[in-house]
Amino acid sequence: MKFYIIAGERSGDLHGSNLIKALKQQRPNAEIRCWGGDAMEEAGGELVTHYREMAFMGFFEVVKHLGTIRKKINFCKEDILSYKPDAIILIDYAGFNIRIAKFAKANNIPVHYYISPKIWAWNQKRAFKIKKNVDYMYVILPFEKEFYKRYDFEVDYVGNPLLDAIRDFKPSQNFAFKDKNVIAVLPGSRQQEVEQMMENLQKVTVEFSQEHFVVAGVKSLDKTLYSKIENQSNVSLIFDQTYDLLSNSKAALVTSGTATLETALFNVPEVVVYKTGTISYAIAKKVVKVEFISLVNLILQKEAVKELIQEKFTVKNIADELKHILPKGQKRAQILNDYKNLKALMGDENTSQKTAGMILERTILVDL
Known part of the structure; x- marks a missing residue:
């Protein structure tokens, strides 16, 4: 089973790495190619592009780098077709990933969106594009499920992956500022x-x-x-x-x-x-x-x-x-x-494991 995962910033890299670990724990032979960072690579993903190459912040800054972004999107599309994944997993990163979702849908590749873009903050009409091109959406903020209901799109609230990361965190005994306020x-x-x-x-x-x-x-x-x-x-x-x-x-x-x-x-x-x-x-x-x-x-x-x-x-x-x-x-x-x-x-969901299980189950059903 092959997955193509795309995260475009540091937080997405963290959540993507925990999702990769969960996918591999439940399906050891899963193959994963990804856009992300060091954490996703260390978790077992084959890293294609590091997020630091795409970390543009603000409207004006994005406009300045449109040429670079277009080249990255085109490369990503070619790489997906070459890799032939069973499913694509998108993590936040709206401007890039919504375009990839449309491309994947056109090429009959199932699209799972883990961590919704913050479209409720601005450009809310993007919800229509997401509903059209995304097969499954896994949201991590309690109010997002109600937001998507307004667009007649049923999504899954899976808890928040930060809870997983913090739950698994083991403090270093050698931390230089241990016990200092x-x-x-x-x-x-x-x-x-x-x-x-x-x-x-x-x-x-x-x-x-x-x-x-x-x-x-x-x-x-x-x-x-x-x-x-x-x-x-x-x-x-x-x-x-x-x-x-x-x-x-x-x-x-x-x-x-x-x-x-x-x-x-x-x-x-x-x-x-x-x-x-x-x-x-x-x-x-x-x-x-x-x-x-x-x-x-x-x-x-x-x-x-x-x-x-x-x-x-x-x-x-x-x-x-x-x-x-x-x-x-x-x-x-x-x-x-x-x-x-x-x-x-x-809440207190085991988010990464829960989401991985749902993705695997839905991917297996598609293959049957």
Whole structure:
């Protein structure tokens, strides 16, 4: 049995790797070719293209790289036809994967979509394209099942794979900051995200000279992106140890994305920050249909964690909000209580195993 899996960013690589492990556990002879990252390759997938080659953020940035994206899409289509998979598994990554879904459907290749694109945030009419070209959708956010019902598309809520990843996490006994109450900084996995965070972090740390900040770096990015904090005495930089860091942190500054939910599931009070290019943000303001950008707030449908977006992403605002969530801060207790409600809403499914089982069962039925 052969599968072709496509993930286009770091979080997709994490979830894709756990799905690959589950597929191989249930079907040891399964062959998997993939677009993703180091984690998917280590899990047993044959890596075709690394996500760092496709990590474009924001409307303007995507437009600038349209030529590259088109070439990648064409190559992907040729590679799929050459590989002849029994099914394609798409992971988030809307702009690319929705095109591949249409192509696969036209070529009679079953399409499984694991982790819905965030079309409920903007361009909701994409739900019609998904319904037309996707055979099975496995959603990981509680409200997504109801969203798709509005388009008469029955999807499967399988729980959230972050719960699997955190459940399987084993803290390192050699972690450099073990048992220290540090402030975690999760600046994202894209170059622009890191640049924006490092610019302000350098100034924020001066106001918290008695605290120690630890930045979760990403090895696939150029290390010089983190150079602004190299000479800060109360700032350290580590790579690919995010869960160890979160398990030893008392608060966090987090760039919007999957990391906001990971931080909450580790019970770490956080401030969510995000800044993109001026043009991209102006376009986003016109098309985005949701009130919040962090997954925590979207699931809870309230501002449980503070979001500092674009012009609100200032040194003063970051410092003020950070004080509120540190031990004895006035917002800390409420955030921790909201996290309890968050976990109750998400449930406790063994997501990777459940999804793998459903994909395998449906693929076998097609082959019969």
